[in-house]
Amino acid sequence: MNFIDLFAGAGGLSEGFIRQGFEPVAHIEMDAYAAQTLKTRAVYHYLKENGRLDVYHRYLKNLITKEELYGEVDPRVLKSVLNREISDESIGEIFQTIDESLNNQGTSSVDVLIGGPPCQAYSLVGRARDPYNKEHDPRNYLYRQYVKFLEKYKPKLFVFENVPGILTAGKGKLFDDVQRFMDDAGYNIEARILDASKFGVLQKRRRVILIGWVKGTDLFYPEFNYYDHNYLVSDILKDMPTLQPGETKDFMYSASPSEYLRKHAIRSDDDILVQHISRPHNDHDREIYRLAIGQWDKEKKRLKYTDVPEKDRTHSNITAFLDRFxxxxxxxxxxxxxxxxxxxxxxxxIHPDVNQLRSLSVREAARIQSFPDNFFFEGPRTAIFTQIGNAVPPLMAECIAEKIKQMLEK
Incomplete structure (x- = not known):
């Protein structure tokens, strides 16, 4: 079975489908760094499938360049990632490239369409600045581009992911429009708010997962198997080398992997630690970090900005966003x-260790999102953090893909 990934980001949703045996036809992503991440991940999967992960490991160790890495794979692997904005002007060319990719796979049909338009325009915070009724923000209408792919390729089923704010933006008008367009394209749809923590992700993360299926078929919105566990966030942090702000420590873990990391394939025995990179912090912020960690350790209380001594405050606003640390x-x-x-x-x-007084490293943030340690993010640190923060956790994505695979195989 195959899929197309729209607004693919770093590929968290895609990763879950690939793990369940789906083959990507194309990833479309407008951000250049995220598109590079998608290419590098596509190369990883190709090399893994061909028993040549040693080449990938050489790249992680900086022994070969990205160009040399890319030169080791079938060029069609790289062509499956389209670094394009999806718009009225570009969509014809995007369709043409996807058609070529389908032809290379020896098929003309698409089983599943996945992805979610950028959500900043109707996130709960963003909406206060730019509500849906402001016509000038084109991000509010990207779902219409998504629907054009439904009309063109008629997948059996699609997965549309977004923030909960999409349900109420514009007093519900935006989501009414989304449903109407998808209904007109020939799909039954259902949307639910799902929490990543119910899928084994060690993070409280609520997202709208809208699933649609062709009218007249026996497909439906699957029931997911949620499970409880006793794992702690420490299970994804305790094998990482200590860092000071601005420091990087790659290639060597400080301990063997926890049961959680092994069970969920986040770290395996042949993994190489990469991107354990901490951002720099000034002494002023580190003192506030010390306060925040101490208050949690002693009282299990979150630091409010009003708890910060007045001499250490850099913001005059003490009535809103009090939990900024x-x-x-x-x-x-x-x-x-x-x-x-x-x-x-x-x-x-903020990292919980008072002896480090820093924020999470790139790799620690990726682990909280359930990305495996062999997942390499391209771009500067800031761009990588953006990719991680916007992603669908791969563990959650895999659970969704598993249920969809079971339905389509019947």
Missing amino acids: KVVASDLNYSHTMVAHIAKDGHYY
Whole structure:
């Protein structure tokens, strides 16, 4: 079975489908760094399938360049990633490229369409600045481009992921329009808010997962198998080398993998630690981090900005966003939600170790999103954090893909 991934980001949703045996026809992503990440991941899967992961490991160790890595694979692997914005102007050319890819796979049909348009335009915070009724923001209408792919390729089923704010944006008008367009394209749809923490992800992350299927078929919205566990956030942090702000420590873990990491294929014995990179912090912020960690360790209380001594405050606003400094508590079953704001500063994702006084490293953030350690993100640190914060957790994606695969195989 195959799939097309629209607005693919770094490929978290795609990763889950590939793990369940789906073959990608194309990934379309407008951000250049995220598209490079998709290409590198496509190369990883190709090399793994052909028993040549040693080549990939040489790239991770900086022994070969990206160009040399890409030169080791069938060029069609790289062509499956389209670094394009999906618009009225580009869609014809995108369709043509996808048609060529389908032809190379010896088929003309698409089984599943996945992806979700960028959500900033109707996130709960973004909406206050730019509600749906402001016609000028084109991001509010990207679902219409998604529907054009439904009309063109008529997949049996599709998965549309987004933030909960899409359900109420514009007093519900936006989501009414989304449903109407999808209904007109010939699909029954159902949307539910699902929490990644119910799928084994050590993160509280609520997202709308809308699933649609061709009218007149016996497909439906699957029931997912949620499960409880006793794993803690410490299970994804304790094998990582200690870091000071601005430091990088790659290639060597400090301990063997936890049961959680092994069970969920986040770390395996042949993995190489990469991108364990900490951003720099000034002494002022580190003192606030010390306060936040101490308050959590002693009282299990979150630091409010009003708890910060007046001499240490850099913001005059003490009535809103009082939780701007937050520790990723290692003694809980899940972290708070990872969002793209982690690219701007790390104050909301403070590492729980008072001896380090830093925010999460790139690799630690990726693990909280359930990305495996062999997943390499391309681009500068800020761009990588954005990719991670915006992603669908691969563990959650795999659970969704598994149920869809079972339905389509009947």
